[in-house]
Amino acid sequence: MRPAGAAQAIVRSARAAFAGPSGPALWRGIVGSILLTLAGFGVGALPVDGGPAVALGLAGYTFGHGATLAMILCWAGVALLLTSWLALGPRATAGRLPVGDAAWATALWSLPMLPAIPLFSRDAWSYLAQGAMTGAGVDPYEFGPEANPGAFTTEVSPDWQSTATPYGPLHLSLMRIIVAMSGGHPEVGILILRVVTLACVAAMLALIVAAARRVGVDAGAAVWMAGASPLTVIHLSGGLHNEVVPLVACLAAVVLTLDRRYAWAGVLMGLAVAFKATAVIVAPFLLWIALDRRRHSAGEGRFGSRPVMGAIADTALAAVVAIVVFVVATVASGTGFGWVNAISVSDRVINYLSAPTAVAHLIHALPGTAGFADILAVSRDIGRVVLAIALVAVWWCFRRDTRTALRGILVGLLVFVLLNSLAWPWYYVWVTGFWFLGRPGPRATTGAVGVTAFLIMAIGPNGSTSLYSPVITGIAVLAAIASGWWWWRATADSRVSTR
Template identity: 35%
Template sequence: MATTTDPAAQVPALDSDAGAPQAHPGTARARVPSRFPYRTISMGTIGSVLLLLGALGAGGVLIRDPVIGTGPLSWVRYGHGRMLANAVLYAGFGLVVWAWVRLGRYMLAGRIGSRPIVIAAACWMAPLIISPPLFTRDVFSYLGQGAQLLHGLDPYAHGPAELETLPNVVQNVHPVWQTTPAPYGPLFLLVAKGVVALTGDNVIAGVIVTRLVLLLGLGAMLWALPRLVRHLGGKLPITMWLAVASPMTVIHLVGGPHNDLLMLGFLTIGVLAALERKHALAIALVTLGMLIKPTAAVALPFLVWVWANHLSGESRVRNFLKAGAASVGIFAVVFVLGTWVSLGSFNLGWVTGLQAPTLVTNWVNFPTGLGQIAYTLVHLVINVPESPFVTVARALAMLTLAVFAVRQWWRSRFGGNEAIFRMAMTLLATAILAPPTLPWYLTWGFVVAAAFPWRRRHLAVVVGVAVFLVMAYYPTGEQALYDWWFVVVTIALGVYAAASLLRPDPLGLIGAWRRPAAGSVAEGGGVSA
């Protein structure tokens, strides 16, 4: 991603109503395809349906499933049946990624605008609304914690295992989180409580209703992103392709599902409000986002600079103090009322609950990976435990993150787009350096960053990273990061997908494809290098 003003380095402007490029005189007879990528969208939709079907056997299935259970279809969850389900699921994932890359090439060639991209994302998401959870079991924890709040237990003091009612909900919570306090904001627990109040012990209905509620966050993003693009200088088709149609959103945030989607809705509208000088609303919205997912709080100090720079007056210090005092006051009111309404009391137990995710250790979290490497080297010489190495590495990373965040905040003191850019980078750094790093955490800053200008090669990097981050976990929700052959294959597929964005079939593996003539573009095709 880059904010450079070098037009040669950036993706060409793609208006939402971009038409077909004029054919070169020498290619007047070349076939001019439809402007609407029906085949590409259909390919991704078929892939999404395969994800749904494969997830019935290989996804985050229920311990006691009232649909398949021990009936005639139960074979898809055992032995060769499970292998077949995994094959179907990964085939579906491959088709979704392939369609996304083809859509990206079509977009970069100036053949489509943002509307077909949004339609494609909607088609790819639709089958996943009723799918078992994909690549995670977090939604079962959401329901378990909502059930605790519904039945009078404090989710910040007890794990779902303490709940004696709603056994179907409780037994599907992952064993790691059965006795762990909730790490989510109180407003989200209120949302989860409402879902469980509606669906009771019906876990399948609970998962579907949770997805439908979280889609409100996607709707907020869809409303805010076009307006953010106008402020931040990006291109709307690229932004929608990155932030809405990406497998990170389609498969992780919706297929998961993850409450990050709802937080991102508040965050994007809040950032837009700040840029449009509605600063009190901006602070209130981002605070509400924090009450969903606490990491939204990282954005608040940057919005103070935006507010200060919109104030009239000659004294920058006085403007900052005014904006800071007003922001703190609005934050305090929204935070206290939001917590009180959600929990029935001013319960700050959720702050200590933030320690729960640190139980997850894997090398996707950069400092954890460094600690594990150091442990491995030392362990070759002497028998030592791993935890001290990981703990020290994480502590150093948190210190690094603090220095980075303060530096980015200070460099944002002139407000404007630069403050928003540095806010997005700090959110990304938080996802990478603070333990743990779960794949969908990178969407925190990435969705806002998508509204800035991008270079082609950086878009290709995003493709490779997105493929890896989806496949970093097995469809069941268990991590795949220490299955080294699987990791190697995943990285290779990610690199191939990244290269395919810039050049169709970069290894010549599909030689039967008809390459478009120079200057012409077929659906999903690219442009000559």
């Protein structure tokens, strides 16, 4: 399609989205996103110089009554995004939400955040500092950002100044490039990182649509859950978390496996793991998809009559390619394999979102128990064992065909987030990315809606955890219950029609 024709098609799609039933929700979400961006200049993960508000002579917006106003705007924006997403949902799960409407929701709720301060986390500043370390020849797997003083290090949270990075070599290579492009200015680096993140979100939507159409699930619903979700808009588009890059690579690997392009699937899996180790969870399930492809081919009289051996050969090819790509990416980064040992540094974080941590808190609250650190160490060790067993069990139980393999990926990712030693709200973006590809039932989706409402209140706009405030935790629980109750009633008709 010619550029002029493509532009006309985009305009027609936007007009159709705003003129149709999705219009009010789209507008409401845009307002919510703008409010979040404005609020971020007062209570977001501000740079040490105070950011744009101070530069414009509005330093009062970052403390006192000004910060209170910004906080009100922030949570009003969150509420608008959540309710806008919910408003589109019943049509999405009923198969009546056009893919274009869901994609426009994602784009129009994300783009206003382009000039924003990092929201709900200071991790983006740490990413850039790690890239600056790599460029300066300081090993981020051995030292924390404080070992490389400079403009980027200054922006890192004090909690992480002395902490090595748990991210893969490809993450460091990307951050090194962004830092070089920024000219040494952290704020410019954030803008470049946001452009990269938004491009990755767009790629995620395209791959989800491709996967959904290949396996026969509604693409509009899949994009609604993965893209328009407040988890994506707030924590990827706003918070700039690096989950989106390996998630995109894993989705691409799934699509390529569905298309029987196993070597290329291996390339993407190698890149995904070289970015973040979470991607390893997806890889084993590609064997079952390859086996299902082989069985269909055998039934059609193609590719021989031994599907098991053929699938093993296909997967072995993908695995070998993935290992080669992983090694090459690691060597090219110049950082070595130190990140394998550095993964455990994340254990420093303690919050209730991790089941082993929550259990440790509950046990410690009982009279006569040992110190919290000792209880936490034991609960996390048990959690690791249970997680390993559970992942193997899920992999084996969800082996029947492509449909069950995709559900297995969904369940495996959910098990990982729940049982891992550390969990953050943005980790659940992995789950939403595969949600409708795994064909969950109405009750599961109702639960996911409620959990989403809870998770977006679990972190404050400056990145501080809210889970240790009984008041905020109680409000979050009530929001989750209310959202789930509303959702169950709003989708009653679609549940009846599908029986």
